[in-house]
Amino acid sequence: MTHATPRPIMAGGSDSGMRLTFGVLNAIAGLIVLLGVLVLAQPRYWALDLPAAAIGIVQWVSAVGLLAKRRWGLRALTIAAWLSFVLGLAVVFLVVLTMVFLRGVHGSYGMAALVVSGLVVALLVPYIVVVPALELLWLKRRQSERSS
Amino acid sequence: MTGRVLRVIAVVYIGLLAVSSLLLFGTLRLDRARGARGPVLVSVWRGGQRTERRVAASEAEAVRVLRDEEGLPGATRVVDQIADSAQIFRLGRLLFASSVVPGQDGVSATYQGRTAYLTPDDLLELEAYEPEVQIGSLRLVLSMDTDKVLSALARELHTSLAELSRRGHFRRFCLTPSASYPKRVALNDVTREAVKDAVKNAARYLVTNQHRDGSFRYEVDALTNTDSADYNYPRHAGATYFLARAANHLHDARLFHAAERAAAYMKDRATLRCGAHACVGEGKTVDVGASALALLAYVELYQGGATDFGDSARDLAGFLRSQQRSDGDFQHIYSVSEQHPVDVQLEYYTGEAAFALSRVQRLSGDARDLEAARRALTFLVRRPAWFLGARYFWGAEHWTCQALEDLWQRAPDPVALRFCLDWQAANRVIQYSAPPAAVAYDGAVSRGPIFSPRLTPLASRLEAAVATLSVARQAGVEPAELQVLDNEIQRGFAFLLRYQYTPGPTHLMADPRLLFGGFPGSPTDLHVRIDYPQHAGGALLRYWELDPR
Known part of the structure; x- marks a missing residue:
């Protein structure tokens, strides 16, 4: 019996193609975070502003580094991806617990809140969890390929 | 990060989230449909003010409570039976204020072995439900007014608001449905x-x-x-x-x-x-x-x-x-x-x-x-x-x-x-x-x-x-x-x-x-x-x- 070779999760895509993709994605994500939290969301609240500013800036730095093909671009991407991934998981955790809190306090009366919060999670997850996870997988794969 | 590490993170994360959610939900939920199980609160109201309150352990005991006061001019004796109660977390004023269903839940506080109750009637009388608060340019409606509720509970327990906030234990509770108001209109x-x-x-x-x-x-x-x-x-x-x-x-x-x-x-x-x-x-x-x-x-x-x-x-x-x-x-x-x-x-x-x-x-x-x-x-x-x-x-x-x-x-x-x-x-x-x-x-x-x-x-x-x-x-x-x-x-x-x-x-x-x-x-x-x-x-x-x- 033979074992099939495991297919790499991030198979396919040239190095420059992935740099371009992640560079553009991070630039858009950074812009959305900075505009959304620092411009549109009111009033100012440091507990929201500081992490959002940190993510936004790191995303932009990594985007510039990747698109300009700088050596430090990949290091910046690593930091941006880990930061987004960890904070993203924390945000989703808090949103889900908030949904459970509302459901627990209000019972079935809170169904509408549950649906809206569920929609928020569904919209957030691709950007704040999935994309950083894909970036981290790509970085690891790239590192493995280089070392072998 | 390898795919394997990602899978481990996902499994641990989802497990942690599921367990936390179940624990939180179990701690917070009230069963409003079940019959009376908690203590019975007997109150006498006159001129829109509560003048007396006794807590009876059972319905049989409550029947005998505050009967003399009921006979005073303009007095109304109200009996509330607690159906269920659940913990309120002390993790900040906003969370406290969001921990009840307006108009339906009361709040109790236990401090140094004594417990005080604010029924929905008490909270209505305090106008403590659904206050508007201004946070910057944002105007929010919360479920209850934390200051009013804590102050009233502190008065009942003869302590300060700060002391009660530090050492008190809080629960919300629901009552068995009242027959008088709101009326039962089908x-x-x-x-x-x-x-x-x-x-x-x-x-x-x-x-x-x-x-x-x-x-x-x-x-x-x-x-x-x-x-x-x-x-x-x-x-x-x-x-x-x-x-x-x-x-x-x-x-x-x-x-x-x-x-x-x-x-x-x-x-x-x-x-x-x-x-x-x-x-x-x-x-x-x-x-x-x-x-x-x-x-x-x-x-x-x-x-x-x-x-x-x-x-x-x-x-x-x-x-x-x-x-x-x-x-x-x-x-x-x-x-x-x-x-x-x-x-x-x-x-x-x-x-x-x-x-x-x-x-x-x-x-x-x-x-x-x-x-x-x-x-x-x-x-x-x-x-x-x-x-x-x-x-x-x-x-x-x-x-x-x-x-x-x-x-x-x-x-x-x-x-x-x-x-x-x-x-x-x-x-x-x-x-x-x-x-x-x-x-x-x-x-x-x-x-x-x-x-x-x-x-x-x-x-x-x-x-x-x-x-x-x-x-x-x-x-x-x-x-x-x-x-x-x-x-x-x-x-x-x-x-x-x-x-x-x-x-x-x-x-x-x-x-x-x-x-x-x-x-x-x-x-x-x-x-x-x-x-x-x-x-x-x-x-x-x-x-x-x-x-x-």
């Missing part, structure tokens, strides 16, 4: 007699709370029997209109006299000159709304025999026509100081003006009134290609469909009928059904999933709904659609009747006699403003007038 209870009684009582509230000069007690706090300092002429005119209608339809001379006095108050004290015509209001600017509603009242009084309001009505109609724009809309403000119209638009006023002009044409016989009303209605129901560009959209604007009904025999507008039927369909989407909503809230319209519903936004929608039903019947709309609309209306009325003060939670009121017939703002807001009975009574009166089928 769909079958919405009979013609019940509707007529509710109208009479609403009108009676306004008469009871009218001053000698014809003005009303604008907003009465049921808990303290104190008045708000505000006054508002559109609402005064609306209350006058309802009183006059109720008087005419119920053939009640006392109501008619009260309406005459209220109308005279506007005519003599709040009538100004706006160009060539009279207008109603005060100050440097007036709005079209007060004049439109005053016109409705004058027409109703004229039809009831007070013909001296005829000239005033025709004069106000001239003012409204002079404010109309070429597209059918109105300029809603008039600058009295500078004697010119101001072309700004506010909610409700175009619909009010359309309805008033339609009504006055029956008195004036002036074709210009009818034409102005028809054009205004056409404008109101026109749907722009770009919805975001619409100046009016489905909200609580309830005069358009009343204008439709009044115009139907003289200037039928099928587009307006479709608009009104669609609007009611939209209203049904936000109408509560029990279950899953609380039984008492069945038929109410939602203002958000975690807040108690308000009565007047529903009542005004019902005014429009009944007008729409009337036209839909005349126009031969499908019986199935009529049935759905009628059902929506009856469920809405059942909700209103549950909360009307007949007599209401009298033990919480400083003077229940003065509140009889009034409608509160919401299950957690026991104030009565003059437009609350006006809209609720107006909708009920329309339904009572309707041919029963």
Whole structure:
């Protein structure tokens, strides 16, 4: 019996193609975070502003580094991806617990809140969890390929 | 990060989230349906204040408690049985304030082995439910007022607020349902007699709370029997209109006299000159709304025999026509100081003006009134290609469909009928059904999933709904659609009747006699403003007038 070779999760895509993709994605994500939290969301609240500013800036730095093909671009991407991934998981955790809190306090009366919060999670997850996870997988794969 | 590490992270994360969620949910949830299981709270209330409270371990023990105090003049003994309770987390004021269901949950605090209880009645008396808080430019409504609740609990436990906040343990609890308030009104209870009684009582509230000069007690706090300092002429005119209608339809001379006095108050004290015509209001600017509603009242009084309001009505109609724009809309403000119209638009006023002009044409016989009303209605129901560009959209604007009904025999507008039927369909989407909503809230319209519903936004929608039903019947709309609309209306009325003060939670009121017939703002807001009975009574009166089928 033979074992099939495991297919790499991030198979396919040239190095420059992935740099371009992640560079553009991070630039858009950074812009959305900075505009959304620092411009549109009111009033100012440091507990929201500081992490959002940190993510936004790191995303932009990594985007510039990747698109300009700088050596430090990949290091910046690593930091941006880990930061987004960890904070993203924390945000989703808090949103889900908030949904459970509302459901627990209000019972079935809170169904509408549950649906809206569920929609928020569904919209957030691709950007704040999935994309950083894909970036981290790509970085690891790239590192493995280089070392072998 | 390798794929394997990612999978491990995902499994651990989802597991942690699931366990945390289950623990949190199990800690927070209340079983409202189960029978009494907690202690029994026996209270005595006098003049809207709780004077005594005893906690009995069982129902048998509670029967003997506070019987002497119950016999005191004006005293009411209230027995509340706790059905279930759940922990409240002390993780900040915002979380604390969000940890109860407004109007349904009480709060207890345990400190140094002693426990104090604030029942929903206590929280209503403290006006601690659903406070508005301002955080920067953000205005939020929370479930309860943390400061008021903690202060009251600290007083009960003879400690300081800070000490209680640090060392107290808090729980929320629900009670077994009360039989007295809100009343148990089902769909079958919405009979013609019940509707007529509710109208009479609403009108009676306004008469009871009218001053000698014809003005009303604008907003009465049921808990303290104190008045708000505000006054508002559109609402005064609306209350006058309802009183006059109720008087005419119920053939009640006392109501008619009260309406005459209220109308005279506007005519003599709040009538100004706006160009060539009279207008109603005060100050440097007036709005079209007060004049439109005053016109409705004058027409109703004229039809009831007070013909001296005829000239005033025709004069106000001239003012409204002079404010109309070429597209059918109105300029809603008039600058009295500078004697010119101001072309700004506010909610409700175009619909009010359309309805008033339609009504006055029956008195004036002036074709210009009818034409102005028809054009205004056409404008109101026109749907722009770009919805975001619409100046009016489905909200609580309830005069358009009343204008439709009044115009139907003289200037039928099928587009307006479709608009009104669609609007009611939209209203049904936000109408509560029990279950899953609380039984008492069945038929109410939602203002958000975690807040108690308000009565007047529903009542005004019902005014429009009944007008729409009337036209839909005349126009031969499908019986199935009529049935759905009628059902929506009856469920809405059942909700209103549950909360009307007949007599209401009298033990919480400083003077229940003065509140009889009034409608509160919401299950957690026991104030009565003059437009609350006006809209609720107006909708009920329309339904009572309707041919029963």
